[in-house]
Amino acid sequence: MFGGGNPQDIFSNLFGGGGRRGPRKGQDLQTEATITFRESIFGTNLDLRLGTDRGAAQNITARVPAGVNDGAKIRVKGKGSPGEAGPGDLFILLHVKAHPLFARKGENLTLTLPITFAEAALGADVKVPVLSGDEVTVRIAPGTPSGRTLRVKGRGITKGASTGDLLVTVDVQVPQRVDGKALDALKAFAKETSTQDVRAELAAKAKL
Amino acid sequence: MFGGGNPQDIFSNLFGGGGRRGPRKGQDLQTEATITFRESIFGTNLDLRLGTDRGAAQNITARVPAGVNDGAKIRVKGKGSPGEAGPGDLFILLHVKAHPLFARKGENLTLTLPITFAEAALGADVKVPVLSGDEVTVRIAPGTPSGRTLRVKGRGITKGASTGDLLVTVDVQVPQRVDGKALDALKAFAKETSTQDVRAELAAKAKL
Numbered sequence: 001m002f003g004g005g006n007p008q009d010i011f012s013n014l015f016g017g018g019g020r021r022g023p024r025k026g027q028d029l030q031t032e033a034t035i036t037f038r039e040s041i042f043g044t045n046l047d048l049r050l051g052t053d054r055g056a057a058q059n060i061t062a063r064v065p066a067g068v069n070d071g072a073k074i075r076v077k078g079k080g081s082p083g084e085a086g087p088g089d090l091f092i093l094l095h096v097k098a099h100p101l102f103a104r105k106g107e108n109l110t111l112t113l114p115i116t117f118a119e120a121a122l123g124a125d126v127k128v129p130v131l132s133g134d135e136v137t138v139r140i141a142p143g144t145p146s147g148r149t150l151r152v153k154g155r156g157i158t159k160g161a162s163t164g165d166l167l168v169t170v171d172v173q174v175p176q177r178v179d180g181k182a183l184d185a186l187k188a189f190a191k192e193t194s195t196q197d198v199r200a201e202l203a204a205k206a207k208l
Numbered sequence: 209m210f211g212g213g214n215p216q217d218i219f220s221n222l223f224g225g226g227g228r229r230g231p232r233k234g235q236d237l238q239t240e241a242t243i244t245f246r247e248s249i250f251g252t253n254l255d256l257r258l259g260t261d262r263g264a265a266q267n268i269t270a271r272v273p274a275g276v277n278d279g280a281k282i283r284v285k286g287k288g289s290p291g292e293a294g295p296g297d298l299f300i301l302l303h304v305k306a307h308p309l310f311a312r313k314g315e316n317l318t319l320t321l322p323i324t325f326a327e328a329a330l331g332a333d334v335k336v337p338v339l340s341g342d343e344v345t346v347r348i349a350p351g352t353p354s355g356r357t358l359r360v361k362g363r364g365i366t367k368g369a370s371t372g373d374l375l376v377t378v379d380v381q382v383p384q385r386v387d388g389k390a391l392d393a394l395k396a397f398a399k400e401t402s403t404q405d406v407r408a409e410l411a412a413k414a415k416l
Binding site for chain 2: 036038099100101102113114115116117118120121122126128129130131133135142143144145146147171172173174175176177178180181182183185186187188189190192193196198199202203205206207208
């Protein structure tokens, strides 16, 4: 159970005192539940066991629709406390667990894609997993800088009639250790590109 | 001149109506000025020409102390409108222009340092300009990933008795074009490191 009352509770506190007429509905109840990132994207059925102050605990199944955000509230009609005019409702506050790979930005999914320096410099076609289970091939253009975001249309979050995109941000990896022939090759590459000064503008800009 | 009145004005509006006693000070005036990033760090003297509704324009010199932030207000005593009990004050709202290289984070200066892939992978000592004019040498450890931030102690913003640091964030550059012997060397490097799968965990993580 969580702290703050729902809007109806606030209203009854503010305006309801002493002015009640006729039979009243039972109180609304609140609880919370944690779902996975995947469940938040595709929807799920929540099985909850709800214990109340008085009366026996009850099992409740609530449908979580596809595309819900962390912090969303699900309303289950008639599963609150009983009352003269019928039971109140149950509100479920949803927490969404972070995914180790995917994140969400509106209706888009985001993913950080590790690529090698050679893939970034020379270009490559790279297979990228999508949340639904299969994979897509993303074309890395030659000279793609670390941090550039590529858009895969229609592989985002489907919510009603619209579907977002998958935003793939490339992250050029630096090897932790280089030795043997790889070291020789990298030294040769460094020598051949030594005329390209990546800090050419740095000193001039610093004077401004 | 800018919109909102200063706190004193607000107070006089709220509480001052009809309750005035004795001679009053002249009104406070407000103006704004734009300074460079460098001026905001080291301080500067501002020469302003202030025109008022009545009376002749006056030249005012205001001292901007070292380490001021964008949006800071400088108070120049006695340079407001004249009044029976003496003149009011002048408030100068400062805008600080962005620097092409340096930025500010509290009392620290920040700088993005382009480095080559070979420098990141093999390690290097790299000269970095500092805002005061000279330069410092920063040691890049072998295997430094793009986005890592290195701290240069005491090369930040001096404000009173304390001095911040210079935070250097390395940015591994990807060449826009690779050809000739450099291309051969990079292909050889890619071949020698092809057993290192930078996306080894991607497919497994995607299933979670």
